[in-house]
Amino acid sequence: MEGNTVREMAARGMERLRRAGAESPRLDAELLLAMVLGKDRHFLYMNPHYRPGGRTEEDYAVLLDRRAGGEPLQYLTGVQEFMGLRFAVDPSVLIPRPDTETLVETVLDRLKGCCGAGVTGQNTAAKGAVAEAAGQGCGGGETFGLGMNSGTINALDLGTGSGAIAISLAYYCRRLAIKAVDISPGALRIAQKNAARHRVADRIEFLGGDLFSPFEGTGQKFDIIVSNPPYISGEEMRRLPREVLHEPQSALYGGSDGLCFYRRIAADAPGFLRKGGLLAVEVGYHQAAEVMDLLDQTGAYTGMEVVKDLAGRDRVVTVYNVRGE
Numbered sequence: 001m002e003g004n005t006v007r008e009m010a011a012r013g014m015e016r017l018r019r020a021g022a023e024s025p026r027l028d029a030e031l032l033l034a035m036v037l038g039k040d041r042h043f044l045y046m047n048p049h050y051r052p053g054g055r056t057e058e059d060y061a062v063l064l065d066r067r068a069g070g071e072p073l074q075y076l077t078g079v080q081e082f083m084g085l086r087f088a089v090d091p092s093v094l095i096p097r098p099d100t101e102t103l104v105e106t107v108l109d110r111l112k113g114c115c116g117a118g119v120t121g122q123n124t125a126a127k128g129a130v131a132e133a134a135g136q137g138c139g140g141g142e143t144f145g146l147g148m149n150s151g152t153i154n155a156l157d158l159g160t161g162s163g164a165i166a167i168s169l170a171y172y173c174r175r176l177a178i179k180a181v182d183i184s185p186g187a188l189r190i191a192q193k194n195a196a197r198h199r200v201a202d203r204i205e206f207l208g209g210d211l212f213s214p215f216e217g218t219g220q221k222f223d224i225i226v227s228n229p230p231y232i233s234g235e236e237m238r239r240l241p242r243e244v245l246h247e248p249q250s251a252l253y254g255g256s257d258g259l260c261f262y263r264r265i266a267a268d269a270p271g272f273l274r275k276g277g278l279l280a281v282e283v284g285y286h287q288a289a290e291v292m293d294l295l296d297q298t299g300a301y302t303g304m305e306v307v308k309d310l311a312g313r314d315r316v317v318t319v320y321n322v323r324g325e
Protein backbone atom coordinates (compact mmCIF):
# COMPACT_ATOMS: atom_id res chain seq x y z
CA MET A 1 0.00 0.00 0.00
CA GLU A 2 1.27 3.42 -0.99
CA GLY A 3 1.66 6.27 1.47
CA ASN A 4 -0.09 7.14 4.71
CA THR A 5 -3.77 7.20 5.50
CA VAL A 6 -5.51 10.51 6.08
CA ARG A 7 -5.88 9.59 9.74
CA GLU A 8 -2.11 9.12 10.06
CA MET A 9 -1.41 12.31 8.15
CA ALA A 10 -3.82 14.32 10.29
CA ALA A 11 -2.33 12.90 13.50
CA ARG A 12 1.22 13.82 12.43
CA GLY A 13 0.06 17.22 11.26
CA MET A 14 -1.54 17.87 14.61
CA GLU A 15 1.62 16.84 16.43
CA ARG A 16 3.70 19.17 14.22
CA LEU A 17 1.43 22.14 14.97
CA ARG A 18 1.14 21.32 18.64
CA ARG A 19 4.93 21.39 18.98
CA ALA A 20 5.00 24.72 17.14
CA GLY A 21 2.59 26.14 19.73
CA ALA A 22 -0.51 26.55 17.53
CA GLU A 23 -3.65 27.27 19.52
CA SER A 24 -5.92 24.67 17.92
CA PRO A 25 -3.52 22.15 16.37
CA ARG A 26 -6.08 19.44 15.69
CA LEU A 27 -8.61 21.64 13.96
CA ASP A 28 -5.93 23.40 11.93
CA ALA A 29 -4.23 20.14 10.90
CA GLU A 30 -7.56 18.69 9.77
CA LEU A 31 -8.69 21.78 7.92
CA LEU A 32 -5.41 22.04 6.03
CA LEU A 33 -5.49 18.36 5.09
CA ALA A 34 -9.09 18.64 3.94
CA MET A 35 -8.11 21.65 1.87
CA VAL A 36 -5.23 19.79 0.16
CA LEU A 37 -7.66 16.98 -0.65
CA GLY A 38 -10.25 19.43 -1.96
CA LYS A 39 -12.78 18.04 0.54
CA ASP A 40 -14.35 19.19 3.79
CA ARG A 41 -13.31 18.02 7.25
CA HIS A 42 -16.19 15.59 7.40
CA PHE A 43 -14.51 13.57 4.63
CA LEU A 44 -11.56 12.79 6.94
CA TYR A 45 -13.85 11.21 9.50
CA MET A 46 -15.82 9.25 6.93
CA ASN A 47 -12.69 7.94 5.18
CA PRO A 48 -9.95 7.58 7.83
CA HIS A 49 -8.19 4.78 5.94
CA TYR A 50 -8.07 6.53 2.60
CA ARG A 51 -4.53 6.84 1.20
CA PRO A 52 -4.47 9.85 -1.10
CA GLY A 53 -0.93 9.30 -2.47
CA GLY A 54 0.38 11.56 -5.24
CA ARG A 55 1.56 15.00 -4.14
CA THR A 56 -0.79 15.23 -1.18
CA GLU A 57 1.81 14.61 1.49
CA GLU A 58 4.26 17.19 0.07
CA ASP A 59 1.54 19.80 -0.41
CA TYR A 60 0.29 19.17 3.11
CA ALA A 61 3.82 19.48 4.54
CA VAL A 62 4.24 22.91 2.92
CA LEU A 63 1.02 24.18 4.47
CA LEU A 64 1.91 22.73 7.87
CA ASP A 65 5.30 24.48 7.72
CA ARG A 66 3.65 27.80 6.95
CA ARG A 67 1.10 27.36 9.73
CA ALA A 68 3.83 26.26 12.17
CA GLY A 69 5.71 29.45 11.19
CA GLY A 70 2.79 31.55 12.44
CA GLU A 71 0.80 32.30 9.27
CA PRO A 72 -2.88 32.55 10.19
CA LEU A 73 -4.91 29.53 9.13
CA GLN A 74 -7.32 31.77 7.23
CA TYR A 75 -4.58 33.06 4.91
CA LEU A 76 -3.74 29.46 4.05
CA THR A 77 -7.30 28.30 3.49
CA GLY A 78 -8.30 31.69 2.01
CA VAL A 79 -11.61 31.86 3.87
CA GLN A 80 -13.20 33.12 7.08
CA GLU A 81 -16.81 32.80 8.11
CA PHE A 82 -18.52 35.96 9.37
CA MET A 83 -22.23 36.51 10.11
CA GLY A 84 -22.93 33.06 8.65
CA LEU A 85 -21.31 33.98 5.31
CA ARG A 86 -18.01 32.78 3.83
CA PHE A 87 -15.56 35.55 3.03
CA ALA A 88 -12.47 35.26 0.88
CA VAL A 89 -9.41 36.66 2.67
CA ASP A 90 -5.76 37.16 1.78
CA PRO A 91 -2.89 39.00 3.48
CA SER A 92 -4.11 42.33 2.07
CA VAL A 93 -7.08 42.28 4.46
CA LEU A 94 -7.67 41.93 8.18
CA ILE A 95 -9.28 38.56 8.95
CA PRO A 96 -12.86 39.32 10.07
CA ARG A 97 -13.23 38.76 13.83
CA PRO A 98 -16.27 37.36 15.66
CA ASP A 99 -16.15 40.55 17.82
CA THR A 100 -17.04 42.58 14.76
CA GLU A 101 -20.32 40.69 14.40
CA THR A 102 -21.43 42.77 17.39
CA LEU A 103 -21.05 45.89 15.25
CA VAL A 104 -23.10 44.42 12.39
CA GLU A 105 -25.76 43.08 14.75
CA THR A 106 -26.02 46.45 16.50
CA VAL A 107 -26.67 48.26 13.23
CA LEU A 108 -29.18 45.60 12.10
CA ASP A 109 -30.89 45.92 15.47
CA ARG A 110 -31.25 49.69 15.02
CA LEU A 111 -32.72 48.98 11.59
CA LYS A 112 -35.35 46.65 13.02
CA GLY A 113 -38.51 46.96 11.01
CA CYS A 114 -36.73 48.79 8.16
CA CYS A 115 -35.44 45.93 6.13
CA GLY A 116 -38.52 44.25 4.75
CA ALA A 117 -38.37 40.71 3.44
CA GLY A 118 -34.65 40.10 3.49
CA VAL A 119 -32.97 36.72 3.50
CA THR A 120 -33.19 36.77 7.28
CA GLY A 121 -36.51 35.15 6.53
CA GLN A 122 -40.21 35.36 7.03
CA ASN A 123 -39.96 35.79 10.71
CA THR A 124 -37.94 39.01 10.61
CA ALA A 125 -40.05 40.38 7.78
CA ALA A 126 -43.18 39.61 9.73
CA LYS A 127 -41.82 41.29 12.87
CA GLY A 128 -40.89 44.32 10.78
CA ALA A 129 -44.39 44.57 9.40
CA VAL A 130 -45.81 44.41 12.91
CA ALA A 131 -43.46 47.14 14.18
CA GLU A 132 -44.42 49.42 11.30
CA ALA A 133 -48.12 48.71 11.67
CA ALA A 134 -47.87 49.54 15.38
CA GLY A 135 -46.66 53.00 14.39
CA GLN A 136 -43.20 52.55 15.82
CA GLY A 137 -41.83 53.12 12.35
CA CYS A 138 -38.66 51.80 10.94
CA GLY A 139 -35.61 52.18 13.14
CA GLY A 140 -37.79 52.60 16.20
CA GLY A 141 -36.23 55.69 17.78
CA GLU A 142 -37.37 59.30 17.96
CA THR A 143 -34.30 60.84 16.39
CA PHE A 144 -33.33 58.06 14.03
CA GLY A 145 -35.65 56.48 11.55
CA LEU A 146 -37.65 59.60 10.62
CA GLY A 147 -38.84 59.35 7.07
CA MET A 148 -37.21 55.98 6.57
CA ASN A 149 -40.29 53.84 6.24
CA SER A 150 -39.73 53.49 2.52
CA GLY A 151 -36.96 53.84 -0.02
CA THR A 152 -33.27 53.19 0.10
CA ILE A 153 -31.25 53.54 3.29
CA ASN A 154 -27.80 54.92 2.49
CA ALA A 155 -24.85 53.69 4.49
CA LEU A 156 -21.11 54.31 4.44
CA ASP A 157 -18.51 51.79 5.62
CA LEU A 158 -15.11 53.34 6.35
CA GLY A 159 -12.12 51.00 5.97
CA THR A 160 -14.06 48.08 4.55
CA GLY A 161 -11.15 45.61 4.23
CA SER A 162 -12.58 42.24 3.13
CA GLY A 163 -15.99 43.93 2.95
CA ALA A 164 -17.31 41.75 5.79
CA ILE A 165 -19.29 44.56 7.47
CA ALA A 166 -20.74 46.19 4.34
CA ILE A 167 -21.56 42.87 2.67
CA SER A 168 -23.25 41.28 5.67
CA LEU A 169 -25.27 44.45 6.29
CA ALA A 170 -26.38 44.52 2.65
CA TYR A 171 -27.10 40.79 2.73
CA TYR A 172 -29.32 40.96 5.81
CA CYS A 173 -31.00 44.30 5.05
CA ARG A 174 -32.24 44.55 1.48
CA ARG A 175 -33.04 48.27 1.70
CA LEU A 176 -29.44 49.24 2.29
CA ALA A 177 -27.27 50.77 -0.42
CA ILE A 178 -23.70 51.08 0.80
CA LYS A 179 -20.58 52.97 -0.19
CA ALA A 180 -17.54 51.13 1.11
CA VAL A 181 -14.18 52.90 1.25
CA ASP A 182 -10.69 51.52 1.68
CA ILE A 183 -7.25 52.97 1.08
CA SER A 184 -5.86 49.59 -0.03
CA PRO A 185 -6.41 48.51 -3.67
CA GLY A 186 -5.74 44.89 -2.65
CA ALA A 187 -8.49 45.05 -0.05
CA LEU A 188 -10.96 46.54 -2.54
CA ARG A 189 -10.31 43.67 -4.96
CA ILE A 190 -11.09 41.08 -2.28
CA ALA A 191 -14.13 43.02 -1.08
CA GLN A 192 -15.54 43.23 -4.62
CA LYS A 193 -15.10 39.49 -5.06
CA ASN A 194 -16.90 38.88 -1.74
CA ALA A 195 -19.77 41.18 -2.69
CA ALA A 196 -20.24 39.31 -5.98
CA ARG A 197 -20.10 35.96 -4.19
CA HIS A 198 -22.93 37.03 -1.86
CA ARG A 199 -24.91 38.71 -4.65
CA VAL A 200 -24.95 42.20 -3.15
CA ALA A 201 -22.56 43.83 -5.63
CA ASP A 202 -25.44 45.85 -7.11
CA ARG A 203 -26.00 47.59 -3.77
CA ILE A 204 -22.41 48.26 -2.72
CA GLU A 205 -20.10 50.72 -4.39
CA PHE A 206 -16.44 50.27 -3.48
CA LEU A 207 -14.27 53.36 -3.52
CA GLY A 208 -10.56 53.90 -3.02
CA GLY A 209 -9.77 56.62 -0.50
CA ASP A 210 -8.82 57.76 2.96
CA LEU A 211 -11.93 57.78 5.21
CA PHE A 212 -14.28 60.50 3.88
CA SER A 213 -11.98 61.67 1.06
CA PRO A 214 -14.14 60.31 -1.82
CA PHE A 215 -17.08 62.45 -0.61
CA GLU A 216 -15.39 65.75 0.19
CA GLY A 217 -17.23 68.58 -1.51
CA THR A 218 -19.97 66.28 -2.88
CA GLY A 219 -22.62 67.26 -0.32
CA GLN A 220 -23.48 63.59 0.04
CA LYS A 221 -25.26 62.66 3.31
CA PHE A 222 -25.68 59.18 4.72
CA ASP A 223 -28.29 57.66 7.03
CA ILE A 224 -25.68 55.43 8.64
CA ILE A 225 -21.90 55.53 8.98
CA VAL A 226 -20.22 52.39 10.24
CA SER A 227 -16.55 51.60 10.81
CA ASN A 228 -14.13 49.17 12.37
CA PRO A 229 -11.09 51.41 12.05
CA PRO A 230 -7.52 50.45 12.95
CA TYR A 231 -7.29 50.96 16.71
CA ILE A 232 -4.14 49.26 18.01
CA SER A 233 -1.77 51.67 19.81
CA GLY A 234 1.99 51.88 19.25
CA GLU A 235 2.60 50.19 22.58
CA GLU A 236 0.18 47.34 21.75
CA MET A 237 1.67 46.92 18.25
CA ARG A 238 4.91 45.83 19.91
CA ARG A 239 3.10 43.09 21.84
CA LEU A 240 0.88 41.63 19.11
CA PRO A 241 0.61 37.84 18.83
CA ARG A 242 2.89 36.67 16.01
CA GLU A 243 -0.06 35.63 13.86
CA VAL A 244 -1.54 39.13 13.91
CA LEU A 245 1.80 40.42 12.59
CA HIS A 246 0.92 38.71 9.30
CA GLU A 247 -2.13 40.97 8.94
CA PRO A 248 -1.82 44.38 7.25
CA GLN A 249 -0.40 46.97 9.62
CA SER A 250 -2.57 49.59 7.88
CA ALA A 251 -5.67 47.72 9.14
CA LEU A 252 -4.41 47.57 12.73
CA TYR A 253 -2.35 50.61 13.70
CA GLY A 254 -4.46 53.48 15.02
CA GLY A 255 -1.63 55.94 15.70
CA SER A 256 0.50 56.13 18.85
CA ASP A 257 -2.51 56.17 21.22
CA GLY A 258 -4.72 54.01 18.96
CA LEU A 259 -7.36 56.74 18.69
CA CYS A 260 -6.27 58.61 15.58
CA PHE A 261 -9.10 57.33 13.36
CA TYR A 262 -11.76 57.94 16.01
CA ARG A 263 -10.61 61.57 16.24
CA ARG A 264 -11.01 62.03 12.50
CA ILE A 265 -14.31 60.15 12.31
CA ALA A 266 -15.78 62.02 15.31
CA ALA A 267 -14.85 65.37 13.77
CA ASP A 268 -15.89 64.65 10.17
CA ALA A 269 -18.89 62.31 10.39
CA PRO A 270 -21.44 65.06 11.21
CA GLY A 271 -20.66 66.64 7.83
CA PHE A 272 -21.60 63.41 6.06
CA LEU A 273 -24.55 62.24 8.18
CA ARG A 274 -28.08 63.48 7.82
CA LYS A 275 -29.64 64.87 10.97
CA GLY A 276 -30.67 61.87 13.10
CA GLY A 277 -28.27 59.62 11.23
CA LEU A 278 -26.46 56.82 13.06
CA LEU A 279 -22.72 56.53 13.61
CA ALA A 280 -21.59 53.09 14.87
CA VAL A 281 -17.94 52.24 15.48
CA GLU A 282 -16.14 49.19 16.82
CA VAL A 283 -13.70 49.98 19.64
CA GLY A 284 -10.92 48.11 21.44
CA TYR A 285 -12.20 46.60 24.71
CA HIS A 286 -10.58 49.36 26.81
CA GLN A 287 -11.31 52.31 24.49
CA ALA A 288 -15.05 52.98 24.91
CA ALA A 289 -14.64 55.79 27.49
CA GLU A 290 -12.01 57.60 25.43
CA VAL A 291 -14.00 57.25 22.22
CA MET A 292 -17.13 58.54 23.98
CA ASP A 293 -15.14 61.56 25.18
CA LEU A 294 -13.95 62.28 21.66
CA LEU A 295 -17.51 62.10 20.34
CA ASP A 296 -18.83 64.19 23.22
CA GLN A 297 -16.29 66.96 22.71
CA THR A 298 -17.66 67.66 19.22
CA GLY A 299 -21.10 68.54 20.61
CA ALA A 300 -22.49 67.01 17.41
CA TYR A 301 -24.08 63.85 18.77
CA THR A 302 -26.79 62.55 21.07
CA GLY A 303 -28.07 59.21 22.36
CA MET A 304 -24.65 57.67 22.99
CA GLU A 305 -24.66 53.94 23.74
CA VAL A 306 -22.03 51.27 24.36
CA VAL A 307 -22.73 47.70 23.29
CA LYS A 308 -20.79 44.74 24.70
CA ASP A 309 -19.52 41.76 22.72
CA LEU A 310 -20.28 38.13 23.58
CA ALA A 311 -17.33 38.08 25.99
CA GLY A 312 -18.93 40.98 27.91
CA ARG A 313 -16.34 43.57 26.81
CA ASP A 314 -17.21 47.03 25.50
CA ARG A 315 -17.09 46.64 21.73
CA VAL A 316 -19.30 49.15 19.92
CA VAL A 317 -20.13 52.82 20.47
CA THR A 318 -23.16 54.36 18.75
CA VAL A 319 -24.42 57.94 18.51
CA TYR A 320 -26.93 59.92 16.46
CA ASN A 321 -26.03 63.12 14.64
CA VAL A 322 -27.85 66.27 15.83
CA ARG A 323 -26.36 68.69 13.28
CA GLY A 324 -27.64 69.66 9.86
CA GLU A 325 -30.98 68.80 8.32
Ligand code: GLN
Nearest residue numbers: 228229230231232251252
Ligand atom coordinates in the same frame (compact mmCIF):
# COMPACT_ATOMS: atom_id res chain seq x y z
N1 GLN B 1 -9.64 43.41 16.76
C1 GLN B 1 -8.40 43.40 16.04
C2 GLN B 1 -7.33 42.72 16.88
O1 GLN B 1 -7.52 42.51 18.03
C3 GLN B 1 -7.99 44.82 15.70
C4 GLN B 1 -8.85 45.34 14.65
C5 GLN B 1 -8.73 46.81 14.49
O2 GLN B 1 -7.70 47.45 14.75
N2 GLN B 1 -9.79 47.36 14.05
O3 GLN B 1 -6.30 42.36 16.39
